[in-house]
Amino acid sequence: MTALEGVRIADFCWLWAGAYATDLLAFLGAEVIKIESMARPDPSRNMTLTIGQAFEGVDHSPIFNAINLNKLSVRINLKQPQGVELAKRIIGISDVVSQNMRPGAMDNIGLGYDVLKELKPDIIMLSSSAFGSEGPLRRYGGYAPSFACYSGLAHLTGYSDGLPNPLTGSIDLMSATTSAFAIIAALNHRQHTGQGQYIDLSSVESLAIFAGDALMEYIMNGRVQSRNGNHDRIMAPHNCYRCKGEDKWVSIAVATDEEWRALCGAAGHPEWVNDERFADAYSRWENEKELDETISGWTINYTHYEVTEMLQNAGVAAMPSFSNEEIFSDPHFKERGLAVDVEHPAIGKQTVLGPPWRLSETPARVTKSAPLIGEHNDYVFKELLGMSGEEIERLTAEEIIY
Amino acid sequence: MSERCLGHLKVLELCNLVAGPYSTKLLADLGAEVIKIERPAVGDDARRRGPFLNDIPDQEQCGLFLYLNTNKLGVTLDITTETGKDILLELIKQTDIFVEDNPPALMEELGLTYKDLRAVNPNLIMTSLTPFGQSGPYRDYRAYQLNTYHAGGEGYLMPIMSPDDSREPVRGGGLAGDCTCGLSTAIVILAAAYRKGETGVGQYVDVSRQDVQRTMVLLDVAMYANLGVIRNRFRRPLLMPLPMECRDGYLMMSALTDREWGSLVEFMGNPAWADDERFNQWLSRHMSGDDINPHVQEFVGQYNKEELFHRLQDSAIAAAPVNTAEDLLKSSQMEYRGFFTEIEHSKAGRLKYPTAGYKFSKTPWTAERAAPLLGQHNEDIYCERLGYSKEDLVSMREAGVI
Numbered sequence: 001m002t003a004l005e006g007v008r009i010a011d012f013c014w015l016w017a018g019a020y021a022t023d024l025l026a027f028l029g030a031e032v033i034k035i036e037s038m039a040r041p042d043p044s045r046n047m048t049l050t051i052g053q054a055f056e057g058v059d060h061s062p063i064f065n066a067i068n069l070n071k072l073s074v075r076i077n078l079k080q081p082q083g084v085e086l087a088k089r090i091i092g093i094s095d096v097v098s099q100n101m102r103p104g105a106m107d108n109i110g111l112g113y114d115v116l117k118e119l120k121p122d123i124i125m126l127s128s129s130a131f132g133s134e135g136p137l138r139r140y141g142g143y144a145p146s147f148a149c150y151s152g153l154a155h156l157t158g159y160s161d162g163l164p165n166p167l168t169g170s171i172d173l174m175s176a177t178t179s180a181f182a183i184i185a186a187l188n189h190r191q192h193t194g195q196g197q198y199i200d201l202s203s204v205e206s207l208a209i210f211a212g213d214a215l216m217e218y219i220m221n222g223r224v225q226s227r228n229g230n231h232d233r234i235m236a237p238h239n240c241y242r243c244k245g246e247d248k249w250v251s252i253a254v255a256t257d258e259e260w261r262a263l264c265g266a267a268g269h270p271e272w273v274n275d276e277r278f279a280d281a282y283s284r285w286e287n288e289k290e291l292d293e294t295i296s297g298w299t300i301n302y303t304h305y306e307v308t309e310m311l312q313n314a315g316v317a318a319m320p321s322f323s324n325e326e327i328f329s330d331p332h333f334k335e336r337g338l339a340v341d342v343e344h345p346a347i348g349k350q351t352v353l354g355p356p357w358r359l360s361e362t363p364a365r366v367t368k369s370a371p372l373i374g375e376h377n378d379y380v381f382k383e384l385l386g387m388s389g390e391e392i393e394r395l396t397a398e399e400i401i402y
Numbered sequence: 403m404s405e406r407c408l409g410h411l412k413v414l415e416l417c418n419l420v421a422g423p424y425s426t427k428l429l430a431d432l433g434a435e436v437i438k439i440e441r442p443a444v445g446d447d448a449r450r451r452g453p454f455l456n457d458i459p460d461q462e463q464c465g466l467f468l469y470l471n472t473n474k475l476g477v478t479l480d481i482t483t484e485t486g487k488d489i490l491l492e493l494i495k496q497t498d499i500f501v502e503d504n505p506p507a508l509m510e511e512l513g514l515t516y517k518d519l520r521a522v523n524p525n526l527i528m529t530s531l532t533p534f535g536q537s538g539p540y541r542d543y544r545a546y547q548l549n550t551y552h553a554g555g556e557g558y559l560m561p562i563m564s565p566d567d568s569r570e571p572v573r574g575g576g577l578a579g580d581c582t583c584g585l586s587t588a589i590v591i592l593a594a595a596y597r598k599g600e601t602g603v604g605q606y607v608d609v610s611r612q613d614v615q616r617t618m619v620l621l622d623v624a625m626y627a628n629l630g631v632i633r634n635r636f637r638r639p640l641l642m643p644l645p646m647e648c649r650d651g652y653l654m655m656s657a658l659t660d661r662e663w664g665s666l667v668e669f670m671g672n673p674a675w676a677d678d679e680r681f682n683q684w685l686s687r688h689m690s691g692d693d694i695n696p697h698v699q700e701f702v703g704q705y706n707k708e709e710l711f712h713r714l715q716d717s718a719i720a721a722a723p724v725n726t727a728e729d730l731l732k733s734s735q736m737e738y739r740g741f742f743t744e745i746e747h748s749k750a751g752r753l754k755y756p757t758a759g760y761k762f763s764k765t766p767w768t769a770e771r772a773a774p775l776l777g778q779h780n781e782d783i784y785c786e787r788l789g790y791s792k793e794d795l796v797s798m799r800e801a802g803v804i
Contacts, residue, residue, distance in 0.1 A: 146722035156575025206759030216465030
């Protein structure tokens with residue numbers, strides 16, 4: 001039993017900002033049918049620019065696999081009118097259509113919302129694009145780094161004396177997570193009212209939302225916040241501190257005098273409590289540079305795990321800044337079971353991350369690897385659409401199923 | 403008034419600071435009735451974090467709180483008192499969804515686990531959003547946004563292309579960490595609500611902020627686990643990975659595909675340095691940043707960011723200026739889409755607020771009310787819904803229960 005059992009999604013999404021949106025819904029049990037073709041394969045099937053690696057063909061990318069789990073795939077050539085007609089048949093038996101082509105592209109091939117709602121009046125359609133499908137910048141394109149920059153997040157990220165920093169691929173995933181939320185909200189509305197609707201999502205705006213406090217600061221006081229490393233507007237200490245080992249760091253955050261006293265005690269430096277530079281929250285914040293030097297002089301003698309344990313035992317918030325390598329040996333990470341192994345038909349055993357939620361009655365989980373391209377042609381065309389073998393053969397010969 | 407997307411859902415929130423309140427704000431902004439419970443007298447800690455209107459500290463004029471609690475009703479209640487707990491249970495009886503972010507041990511001690519609450523409302527959906535989830539060795543550890551961000555693994559990768567290997571990893575800017583946790587939680591809440599809409603059955607959902615943060619680097623995790631690539635934040639010779647400096651600010655541009663690269667070279671007037679066979683193939687071009695970036699920087703430095711942004715986009719090259727909060731408030735795109743809306747608050751007055759990155763055609767984002775004053779709806783909820791008399795309210799106030 002799954003939460004979204006019975007929900008079917010005709011998925012035209014691609015790249016990370018598209019793929020992860022429907023991946024999240026597939027974890028929750030939606031049947032996600034990825035509509036793609038050799039005429040327009042998802043580029044993340046071929047390569048990853050993050051680490052500059054190309055993969056053999058379209059079925060050998062561990063990256064594509066990690067972000068298209070649980071989905072089905074059919075090959076439909078949308079550059080052919082008959083391909084568009086075939087896609088419509090899938091939409092006709094779906095609850096949701098999701099896509100992240102440039103604004104107007106779906107309309108141009110005859111799959112705009114106006115057409116789709118005639119076909120299926122209660123369809124929910126999500127269009128995700130860089131700037132949204134209306135407004136003066138609607139035709140402008142973008143990738144994750146430009147979303148991060150336009151949204152204001154890059155200006156707020158990095159060292160105070162360094163360049164604005166566009167974060168990581170997380171930017172795409174945050175936009176995708178926003179898409180998944182919008183779809184599931186519309187599904188709840190449709191469940192209650194029977195009505196579908198159109199959702200126009202802007203990646204840039206989905207990220208600007210996360211700069212809410214900086215926006216409120218400007219609105220209220222006309223002040224522009226800027227990046228400042230790990231520092232906080234009122235808390236100190238609030239930073240990463242170097243520990244024993246190569247590039248090992250522990251994050252420590254202290255809000256109250258009580259927490260500060262606990263830190264001093266745990267560090268074996270009760271005299272810090274009486275240091276007037278650090279006497280209250282404001283003094284600590286004002287003398288943060290000296291404070292950080294003082295704390296670093298202590299943390300460097302221990303591993304990040306040792307510092308974490310000492311501080312947490314005293315009720316102080318501290319955690320290692322984990323690398324992807326060391327998280328796998330972390331006992332808590334193991335217990336939470338976020339990483340799972342899945343068998344991929346072309347590239348074998350893959351370790352992937354499942355959904356970050358534990359539901360008691362309808363578990364969200366990884367059920368299968370990402371699909372090979374067209375892996376589910378038979379299931380979708382024959383079982384769902386009731387097409388004959390001859391029709392499928394003909395469409396394949398005509399490069400409609402391509 | 404238009405119909406609300408989630409107008410049929412009743413939510414009770416017992417959360418503090420950012421992540422939990424943001425999850426229910428997302429629901430309230432789409433029409434769910436959210437009753438927020440705060441501690442008597444002090445209220446949510448977000449009320450004390452600023453920014454404050456005109457820089458005057460006032461718990462009713464704090465931008466962070468006002469932003470994170472739009473469209474909610476607010477009551478005060480001390481759930482650690484006998485009467486307070488009884489009232490909480492009465493509220494639980496009348497709600498569909500209960501969202502809380504308290505230490506697991508505290509909820510056990512107070513007798514407020516899902517098992518306890520299901521006894522008073524058998525179809526309850528309960529969601530706990532805590533730093534490390536309900537299980538595992540770190541279950542009872544404390545963490546602020548800084549700590550879960552670094553424990554999640556993205557901090558270790560940032561700032562990307564760090565100028566100095568000896569410096570500390572940093573967090574994402576703004577509320578990127580905790581808002582992502584809230585957003586992800588809102589998805590699973592609505593998944594459980596959808597299931598309940600089908601079957602009438604509630605359930606318990608356990609969400610760990612560390613787990614959510616970890617999923618934001620799931621592709622980096624997959625790179626390590628399946629390709630053996632250990633990622634860090636150190637400099638690599640990639641193609642234009644950071645914003646470049648214009649005359650009046652920064653601009654991010656990406657030329658990932660051969661087509662985009664060709665357009666960029668043409669845009670720059672086919673300079674001689676660009677005629678290099680390593681630059682003709684995406685992978686070798688992508689790893690030739692050291693030979694390309696300084697030339698592009700020299701070109702970019704002649705322009706103003708806004709002008710170059712539009713000219714590059716006109717040539718179909720993905721680009722974006724690095725915006726500040728001020729730039730966003732002045733963005734014609736966001737103005738066109740109505741990203742900011744004005745809301746009247748009885749103490750803070752009429753202010754603009756960011757809305758959302760999505761636009762629903764049938765059930766638009768609506769500001770029905772500003773964030774609640776501390777205890778603003780005590781009488782509405784306790785007297786009108788639960789049947790207490792005004793005299794009861796007075797004595798409960800005197801006893802510090804509300």
